[in-house]
Amino acid sequence: MTYHPHGKHLIAGERVASDKTFSSDPATGDAHDFSVGTPELVNRACEAAEGAFDAYAATSREDRAAFLDAIAEELEARVDEITETAMAETGLPEPRIRSVELPRTANQLRLFAKHIRDGAYLDVRHDPAMPDRQPMPRPDLRMIQRPIGPVAVFGASNFPLAFSTAGGDTAAALAAGCPVVVKGHGAHPGAGELAAEAIQAAAERTGMPKGVFSLIQGGDRTVGQTLVQHPLIKAVGFTGSLKGGRALFDLCAQRDEPIPFYGELGSVNPMFLLAEATAARGAELGKAWAGSLCMGAGQFCTNPGIAVVLDGPGADALRDAAKDALEEMGPQTMLTSGIASSYKDGATAMGKEAGVTAIVTTDPAERSATPFLFETDAETWMSNEALGEEVFGPLGLIVRCRDAAQMEKIARGLKGQLTITIHMDDGDADAAKTLLPVLERKAGRILANGFPTGVEVADAMVHGGPYPASTNFGATSVGTLSIRRFLRPVCYQNLPDAVLPADLNG
Template sequence: MTYHPHGKHLIAGERVGSDRTFSSEPAHGEAHAFSVGSPEMVDRACEAAEAAFDAFAATTREARAEFLDTIAAELEARVDDITATAMSETGLPEPRIRSVELPRTANQMRLFARHIRDGAYLDRRHDAAMPDREPMPRPDLRMIERPIGPVAVFGASNFPLAFSTAGGDTAAALAAGCPVVVKGHGAHPGTGELAAEAIAAAVEKCGMPSGTFSLIQGGDRSVGQRLVQHPLIKAVGFTGSLKGGRALFDLCAQRPEPIPFFGELGSVNPMFLLEQAAAVRGADIGKAWAGSLTMGAGQFCTNPGIAVVLDGAGADAVRDAAKAALEEMGPQTMLTNGIASAYKGGAAAMADQAGVTAIVTTEPAERAATPFLFETDAQTWLGNEALGEEVFGPLGLIVRCRDTTEMEMVARTLKGQLTVTLHMDDGDADAARRLLPIVERKAGRILANGFPTGVEVADAMVHGGPYPAATNFGHTSVGTLAIRRFLRPVCFQNMPESVLPDDLTT
């Protein structure tokens, strides 16, 4: 790695150090020292964001689009340093960073740039005045979506680029016209620093206000608490654990002025293998499931952790193929020591559940993950909510059902999910039609004959769902609809065109 982090925060274009430092914990390579954030630094960043808001919100869509395009170019210009740093900090392989996550992060910026240039996201509406209407005249009414104010973003552990400093929440807020204050994730501070430098370079090149973006690294819980409770912050974007996200969500609700908390908090992403599909393709599905389950050491929010299947030969084929494939999988480095420890604890807890049979058991070492596979029946599942809790890593659970009625009962007991998958053949159409209205209420994305790992960055994508998958079921953290999280509708009544926002008159 040729890049040596400066280890400072970036607040309104300035590198800011502190008296205390923390050390990164790389999977391999040299550790580096980074300044520890403080509530006082949060105040400074939020005040700078508020000072920048009026000017940044007033920029034209074209100017903001050019800004997003420039951020993408600045990220790509740092590809070698970002790749080496992210690999060292997270243990992720080079293709995941260089060929997948960095291009996705840059292309997300460009997608949002194209989207705001079009202007449809503003949802502009106009009811012309009807002065002669009886019994009362109608005023002229014009509606448009307007930016809400400074936004706080929390970086995610499992995506050092696409869901972190320059990730989807940051891109969406900037596209909407909202300055951003990022709380960097301690799992990859060097990567976050590089992404922040790319955004800062774009701020300067495009002449945006200096307070448009800030990054604060490290610090204890008081830093995150101060950020979500700062009176100048008007919304929060978060991807992380249910426990941590729920604590921040509650703090947002307890403010004198409650604000929206857009949190993605976890999902087990169940798959339903219908009768014909399991009978004809059970072995193929089981093998492919093992590949999806272990992709990236299972550290994806869309990791398909549950397979629900009708008891019989099809279920046996799924189990046996998955078992054979998983037993061939070697250890994979996990993102942090803490994630690795939590994974081992989750696997041990699953093994101790009554009515659960271990199919594949392994002995993960230190920061490495090795796969686990368990099996249970529907009645055990229905009587034990703990079986539906996420274990972050390559752990799978097969739930065997006696009939389609029992399968539907399992579906009805699901908590909110990011995804649900139906594996089906032509002969399964009737069963799929019965299941679909049930799972539609449970997830933001429903797949047929595929695997949910891999979230396409596109207009129609929904990455969210009912609680606890997300804290706001009406929105998504991926796709262009994500921008609308940071906008609010404003109606202008009988307002002269000369003083209306430019987007309402052009």
């Protein structure tokens, strides 16, 4: 059954319309009208979140876990409507939504439910009183992690579920005990509305306070600016462009009370192909790389856009195999017309850079992506910062090095990345050991003999990295460690048991 959006915001359990509307820009099917967000609606949502904070922060871990489980169930109950709506809005294929992204979104909600039930995230510490200690007695000290307050979350364009309304940032904040205000992404407002309805249904089922969640749709820059500068918001989760994220990050820092901005801003995710692996498997690696580049039309923040390789026959085999594979790739629909236009502009600019050779060039039609492949040498790469900027789509650049020392120099000059991959055989172990101390300072996740597209939702995952990959190198937006972004340690000195938080009396 086709879903017809109501097109309203969801604020503290109520559907709220505004005077103006905007139209969605679907890849297929009919456009729909949605209410435009305003600073006044942002203020209403933030006040509702603050009004809910004391009660929600005081809920038990079991009650919050039941809430998260219920959200997962409500999302799954809407799988047909969500799949149909998200496919139409984004152009993503049915298996990506139905079989990958919706299950991932539900599973990460359940993972956080399990995580908070376990309780280890609280990092409880207790130094018992020592009244007879000399020369001074020691007081009773108990420490625990406590929720920080209402959290703002900005939905991402490339993941209409897993990084958006009910995605990882929202799940982590709700698990921590923080109400959430989401600024929905205009690329998929219908999917965002459905996810918000699922959260609201779960809140009602489990008796959560009304202001625990709100969704604001659309609006101009003032809506996002108002949200991150609202005095009741205590942290921001963001996934998007470097330019937009940096602007919001600066606004957070300029507040009377600066707050943390956890932005994931982009990455070219370089691969380092070591000598023996390239000699033995150059063609195989080239073909596999092409497949990774084109997965999801290259619209992943972990897309491996750069291949750093030692010059020689292995590099030739890599290039030729990647070329052959990419030339067989057909056009894919991109998430929005704007993303498609930016991709084409980025590819055109890359082809005009001095010292860059075009290996595969295409002419993408409107709102579609077709692959590009370029090649350059290490000297050109290191002298031109533009070559290290992300082009969001299926574009690859091969960087040829004359020796291992030059490869290490490239590694040392890298900006922060989400991921870095080492392709190696057993005989490359010494070279990998030399590179690893350099690379681990540059990225949040380091892989061997794989491709970074596909981020496992697990306890040990790190999805973040040094700037500009993210704005906080000590945080992750995927995995259970991400809950720490929305907690702060509080020490209680000499408080009687009857007054302490329940989790300190367990």
